[in-house]
Structures are given as structure tokens and as C-alpha cells.
Amino acid sequence: MENKPIDETFYRAPGAPMNKEEDYIVHATAFGGKVRALAIRSTQLCKDALRIHKTSPVATAALGRFLTGSLFLADSLKGDQDTQTTNIRCKGPLQGMTAVCEGKGNVRGYVNEPIVENAYLRPGKLDVGSAVGEGILTVIRDYGLKEPYVGSVELISGEIAEDFTYYLAVSEQTPSVMSLGVLLEDETVSHAGGFLIQVMPGADDELITYLEARAGGNFPDVTFLLREGLSPEHILDMFLGDPNIVYLSASPIGYHCNCSRDRMERNLITLGEKELRDLSEDEDGVHLACHFCDKTYTFSREEMTRLADGISHNS
Numbered sequence: 001m002e003n004k005p006i007d008e009t010f011y012r013a014p015g016a017p018m019n020k021e022e023d024y025i026v027h028a029t030a031f032g033g034k035v036r037a038l039a040i041r042s043t044q045l046c047k048d049a050l051r052i053h054k055t056s057p058v059a060t061a062a063l064g065r066f067l068t069g070s071l072f073l074a075d076s077l078k079g080d081q082d083t084q085t086t087n088i089r090c091k092g093p094l095q096g097m098t099a100v101c102e103g104k105g106n107v108r109g110y111v112n113e114p115i116v117e118n119a120y121l122r123p124g125k126l127d128v129g130s131a132v133g134e135g136i137l138t139v140i141r142d143y144g145l146k147e148p149y150v151g152s153v154e155l156i157s158g159e160i161a162e163d164f165t166y167y168l169a170v171s172e173q174t175p176s177v178m179s180l181g182v183l184l185e186d187e188t189v190s191h192a193g194g195f196l197i198q199v200m201p202g203a204d205d206e207l208i209t210y211l212e213a214r215a216g217g218n219f220p221d222v223t224f225l226l227r228e229g230l231s232p233e234h235i236l237d238m239f240l241g242d243p244n245i246v247y248l249s250a251s252p253i254g255y256h257c258n259c260s261r262d263r264m265e266r267n268l269i270t271l272g273e274k275e276l277r278d279l280s281e282d283e284d285g286v287h288l289a290c291h292f293c294d295k296t297y298t299f300s301r302e303e304m305t306r307l308a309d310g311i312s313h314n315s
């Protein structure tokens with residue numbers, strides 16, 4: 001094969017960062033609009049998750065895939081105030097995972113058991129499926145209406161990408177292909193990302209058969225391609241093989257927690273006056289850690305008493 005230099009301008013979606021270290025999501029369409037295609041580079045985001053949660057390798061891979069997959073689902077949220085919570089409850093050693101997407105491209109999450117023993121499918125390939133095991137994937141989408149939309153499916157394999165694909169097939173009746181990958185090297189995340197291909201209504205069977213064949217064939221791991229220096233745009237082009245692919249836009253994504261002292265205070269108040277009085281007995285005060293970013297908030301005895309007084313005055 002001839003080693004041609006990659007045409008960087010052809011493979012760049014409008015808005016894509018010039019810096020190869022930055023994470024982003026790219027939106028594309030192909031086959032005359034019959035296919036919607038998204039791809040993500042999430043290396044930095046997965047590194048952030050590892051730094052915050054100090055996860056063991058198989059937990060790092062599982063959480064990284066879960067955060068990336070959640071961003072694909074959240075891409076169809078419309079308003080900036082819309083939120084999406086994805087949750088897995090499972091019997092495998094990881095016990096479960098939660099991810100919250102809020103605002104465009106922001107995700108935060110955690111795994112219930114961050115330190116678990118690693119299992120491998122083959123050398124270098126972590127066995128995420130057995131670390132997750134059997135379970136349920138639930139997706140809660142809050143559009144600011146009275147009731148949030150809730151959907152759930154049983155896990156297919158615990159490999160995450162297949163589970164999200166199944167969810168999309170059941171809940172949205174949209175044939176989809178999702179691929180997710182997190183590569184660990186030297187005890188950190190070296191490459192992470194994924195892609196989502198969706199067939200729009202009205203697509204002919206021939207196109208669906210073609211895409212199924214691409215998905216079922218030996219298409220390389222997304223992390224292998226990222227490691228080779230391919231951009232998310234280039235990976236979509238390679239998978240789809242449509243010379244008329246149109247890159248619509250790209251936008252930044254990242255790990256973002258929006259916790260604050262105010263929010264923690266409001267959580268405390270929901271415990272009720274009696275509980276707050278009991279907690280205020282502790283001379284050291286109360287220490288609360290955020291599940292998502294591990295930041296700790298300390299409330300002194302005096303503050304706890306003030307919060308309890310606030311409730312008794314209002315009641």
C-alpha cells in the first residue's frame with residue numbers, strides 16, 4: 001500500500017480543534033442523508049475520570065466507554081438545561097456505573113466499585129464484559145417537562161457499546177452501530193473514543209446490509225486507529241466508505257462536574273431537621289465528598305446548627 005500523507009483539511013469538520021490532544025465530537029452525514037454518523041475522541045476525558053476516581057484498569061476501561069457512549073446518546077438532547085442520566089446496575093464486580101450529561105458535551109460519572117481485579121480476554125485486551133456482568137441499563141432524559149423520560153434494557157454483553165446499541169434499537173427503533181474503546185498504556189489512558197452510525201428511516205435494505213457487513217467484518221478497534229493518528233473524522237470516513245460524506249460540525253466535550261457548596265447545602269437540608277441536629281453533634285463537623293469529582297465540602301458544627309435552625313424556622 002502506498003503511504004500517502006493524510007489530507008488534514010479534507011478530514012476536518014468545521015469547529016474541530018487543531019490540537020490533537022483535545023477531545024471533541026464530530027457530526028457527519030453520508031449516503032445522501034440516509035446515515036447519521038458521530039465520532040468522539042475522549043482520551044483526555046477518560047484520563048480525567050481515572051485521575052479523579054483512581055480506578056483499576058478494567059474499571060477505567062468500563063467507565064471510559066460508558067462516559068463516551070453516554071455522550072453519544074446525549075447528543076440528541078436539545079436545550080442547554082436538558083439532562084441525561086445513564087445508569088448500569090450489574091452483578092459483576094464493578095456493581096454499577098452512573099453518568100450524567102448536562103449542557104452540550106459535558107459529562108461526569110463514577111463506577112460503584114472503582115478497584116476490581118483485572119481480567120483479560122487476550123493479552124492487552126481487558127475483559128470489560130465480565131467485570132460488568134449481567135444487569136440493566138437505564139436512561140433517564142429530563143427535558144424540563146413534568147415527567148422525565150425513562151427507558152431501560154437488559155445488558156447484552158456488558159461490553160457497553162453493544163448494550164447502548166441494543167438500547168437504541170429498542171427505545172428509538174433506530175438501527176445503529178456503536179463502537180467504543182479505551183486503551184491503557186503505562187498505567188494511563190493513551191487513547192479513547194468511539195463512533196455511532198445510525199440509519200435514518202427510509203434507507204434501503206441494501207444500505208443496511210452494507211453497514212451490517214462493515215460492522216460485522218474485521219473493522220479495527222477504534223483505539224488502534226486513534227493510536228495510528230487517525231482523527232474521528234477519518235475513522236468515520238474509513239468505516240462508511242462514502243466519498244460524499246459531509247462533516248457538519250465538531251464541538252468540544254469534556255469531564256465536567258458542577259457541584260458546589262450551595263448544592264451540597266441543599267442536599268443536607270433534604271435530610272430534615274432531626275438528622276441535621278444529630279450530625280451537628282460531631283465536633284469535627286460534617287465532611288461530604290462529591291461522587292463525581294471527589295471534591296470534599298466541610299460543614300462545621302455551627303453551620304450544621306444554622307441549617308437545622310433554618311428548617312425549624314421555616315416549618
Ligand code: ZN
Binds near residue numbers: 257258295
Ligand atoms: Zn463534584
